[in-house]
Amino acid sequence: MPDTLARKPVDLPQAQAAGLGLSAGAAAPASEQWFARAKKVLAGGISSSARSTSTGPLPFPLYMARGAGSRVWDADGHEFIDYLLSYGSVVLGHAVPALTDAVSRQLALGTMFGTCNTVEVELAEQITRMVPGADLVRFSNSGSEAICGAIRAARGFTGRTRILKFEGHYHGWVDVLAISNRPALSDAGPLQHPSSQAHSRGIPAGVVHDVIIAPWNHREIVQAILNAHEQELAAIIIEPLVANNACIGPEEGFLEWIRGECDRRGILMIYDEIVTGFRLARGGAAEAFGVVPDLAVFSKALGGGLPVSAFSGRRAVMEPVAANTVKHGGTYNGNPLCAAAALATLRHLNQPGVLESMESHGCALMQAIRRAAHDCNIPCVVQGAGTMFQVVFNRDGRPLKHYRDLLSADSTRYNTFRHGLLRRGIHINSSGSACWFVSAAHGADDLAIAIAAINAAMAEVQSK
Ligand SMILES: Cc1ncc(COP(=O)(O)O)c(C=O)c1O
Numbered sequence: 001m002p003d004t005l006a007r008k009p010v011d012l013p014q015a016q017a018a019g020l021g022l023s024a025g026a027a028a029p030a031s032e033q034w035f036a037r038a039k040k041v042l043a044g045g046i047s048s049s050a051r052s053t054s055t056g057p058l059p060f061p062l063y064m065a066r067g068a069g070s071r072v073w074d075a076d077g078h079e080f081i082d083y084l085l086s087y088g089s090v091v092l093g094h095a096v097p098a099l100t101d102a103v104s105r106q107l108a109l110g111t112m113f114g115t116c117n118t119v120e121v122e123l124a125e126q127i128t129r130m131v132p133g134a135d136l137v138r139f140s141n142s143g144s145e146a147i148c149g150a151i152r153a154a155r156g157f158t159g160r161t162r163i164l165k166f167e168g169h170y171h172g173w174v175d176v177l178a179i180s181n182r183p184a185l186s187d188a189g190p191l192q193h194p195s196s197q198a199h200s201r202g203i204p205a206g207v208v209h210d211v212i213i214a215p216w217n218h219r220e221i222v223q224a225i226l227n228a229h230e231q232e233l234a235a236i237i238i239e240p241l242v243a244n245n246a247c248i249g250p251e252e253g254f255l256e257w258i259r260g261e262c263d264r265r266g267i268l269m270i271y272d273e274i275v276t277g278f279r280l281a282r283g284g285a286a287e288a289f290g291v292v293p294d295l296a297v298f299s300k301a302l303g304g305g306l307p308v309s310a311f312s313g314r315r316a317v318m319e320p321v322a323a324n325t326v327k328h329g330g331t332y333n334g335n336p337l338c339a340a341a342a343l344a345t346l347r348h349l350n351q352p353g354v355l356e357s358m359e360s361h362g363c364a365l366m367q368a369i370r371r372a373a374h375d376c377n378i379p380c381v382v383q384g385a386g387t388m389f390q391v392v393f394n395r396d397g398r399p400l401k402h403y404r405d406l407l408s409a410d411s412t413r414y415n416t417f418r419h420g421l422l423r424r425g426i427h428i429n430s431s432g433s434a435c436w437f438v439s440a441a442h443g444a445d446d447l448a449i450a451i452a453a454i455n456a457a458m459a460e461v462q463s464k
Contacts, residue, residue, distance in 0.1 A: 020079050020449070021425030028058060030075035035060035049173075050431075057419045067094025069441040072427060080427035081446045083365075085437040087429070088243070088275050088388060091301035092348055093441020099304050102344035103337065111337040120334035123343045127312060130350065131283045133292040134312035138321060139334040143274040143299035144172030146309035147237075149321075149328050150295045151176050154235035154268045156326035157317050162232040164225065164267075166216040167194050168403025168433075170244035171237060171272050175203050179211040181244075182433070185407055192221050216242065216402040217251045226261055235268040235295070236261075240285035243275035246392050246409075247384030247435050248400045255291040268294040268317060274309070275300055278349050279387050279437075288385070304345030308338035354440050355387065361447060362386030362438040368451040372458035373397075378413070390435040391417070393461070406433055413461050420457025426450055 022028065039045035051061060063075040070093055072082045082094070092099055106119070124137040140146045155161060163177065167188065171177040178199040180188070189195035194213040212229050214222045226233070236258060242248045262269040270293055277284040277298035286292045294317050299309035312318070320326040332338075349355060363386040373380040379397035384390055392400060393413035400406055414432040421428060426449075428436050 019425075020081075021453075022057065022078055022423050028060075028062060028074060028076045028078065031058070031063045032060050034063045034075060057422065069093045069096060070439060070443065070446050078425075080422070080425050081442070081450060083426065083428045083436040083438065083442075083450075085439050086305060087300060087434070088279060088437040089300040089303060090305040091279060091437075091439055092304050092345055093439045094305070096441055098348045099341055099344055102340045103306070106337050106340035109336070112332070112335045114331065117334065117336045117339070119336040119339040119343060123334075123339045123346070124310075126343060126346045126350075127298070127310060130278070130346065131296065131298075131312065132286040133294070133314055134296065135315040136318035136322060137310050137312040138318075138328055139339070140309045140311070140328075140330050141307050141332050141338070142172075143272075143297065143309050144174040145330065146274075146297045146299060146311045147172045147272065148174060148176055150270055150297045150311040150313075151235070151237075152328065153311065153313065153317060153321050153326050154270060154295060156320045158234040158266065158268060160232055160234040162210050162212055162229060162234065164212045164214055164222075164229070164233055164236040166238065166242075166403075167213050168216065168245045168406070169237070169239040169242055169272070171239075172274075173200075175207045177211060177237065178203060179208055180213045182403075185404065188404070191215050191218070191404070192224070215404070216245075216248065217254055218402065219254065219257060222258075223261070226265060226267075230265050230267075233265070233267045235270045237270040237272055238293075239272050239275070240289060241276050241280060241384065241388070243388060243435055244433060245403050245406055246390035246400065246433050247388060248402065248406075249383065250289070251401070255289050259291050259293075262294070270294065271296040273298050275388065275435075278302060278346060279355075280385055282350055282355060301349070302345065303338055303342050304348075306338045306341040308342050348440070358438045358440055358442070359386035361442050362389060362436070364447055365389070365436065365438070365450060365454070368454050369458070372455050376458050376462040378458065378461055380413075384435060387438050388435045390432070392432065393417070413464070416461045416464050417457050420460040421453050424449075424453035424456060426453045426457075 035045050064072050065075045066073050070081055072080050127137050128134050167180045170181050180197045181199040183197040187197050196208050196211050196213050198208050214225045271285055273284040273296050278301040281287040295313035297311045321328055366382045366389050369382045369391050380391055380393045381397050381399050382391045383399055393410040411432055
């Protein structure tokens, strides 16, 4: 592990050092009080709908106060090994010198000028070197924003409007694709013709109409849907490893098949690499799966924990953006502070051995969960890749094929497992449809603690 990721000593006051995890029935009075205050001024007490249930055993979320390397501490001083990592963003670990040094240097030079800057150029050069198919890049600030850019680029290039999206894939909270993210089975329609369901009140019907839904990994059904809509479709957008559906992968040949269908029909293929980018491989899913899209969208790991995103694509498809016939703007786009963080992050991830050590840490965790489940005779599937994976307690322990398979998973077992882990100091996503993430700062000491916690939490699942 490179030195620059060494964990800094954490100087929490003695009184606050509450040890690893929430002990059984433990109170977290500071988090409780902060939530009470938050509810008076933040809608629902939170800043994102995804944060409403971050703790589970407690009727309020944990307020994280600081992080160092692989660990985070809540406002009550409980320490956790962090496998949430801000949904994979904190890919180098928390407050690691490789990142903080770069950000501090840029802070002293100025954070924003609203002009072109040299750091954004260096960052775009780095991305084009790492990512197959990224000839030209544009920056924005959040994943959802960059998705809007990519969709507009696809519509501008093709002159078509409708987008094919897979049921259960998540492409951000904004109207453009917040359709059929997690539809109830009763609303989702037949598998052959999934209905387009707005994910939220407030999304206009016209937007819903522009999004055609298909089932992931079902070639024949997708083909029939493509036949029905061929002339209308600007793009097919894909989460190549479905981070928001418990890391369901593409079946053998599925991505290659979609690539072929897109080429044959003049439809663009877009990868949403907001989670997989710079994590699944240095060149993201395009490198990992060997199938290169026309456009791709990045965020999360790109910024190492600072808010930056990008969309990129092959030269011809990005040309209208370059020529300004497809407009794309944003005050904060390519700001030097976030660009400096991203450049430091990518340079670090690009060093030999860094992603490989994350991968092997994650594979060891995946194996430990499989072994614990086997020993306890509990059916479950652990799927994904080493750097991002999820455990699903289903009936037969067989890999999931698509979104609807996840609906029959045993959420009580998942919650028992997760709460058991949290009490022992392992912090993972509260949602069973999301995933665990590994950072470059996770080490052998974390692994040993995590494996012991996994064994104990799985025994609790068995005893319930
Ligand atoms: C695959 C994927 N796409 C898009 C987004 C939206 O990104 P953001 O939350 O930064 O807008 C997310 C966020 O979790 C995501 O996981």
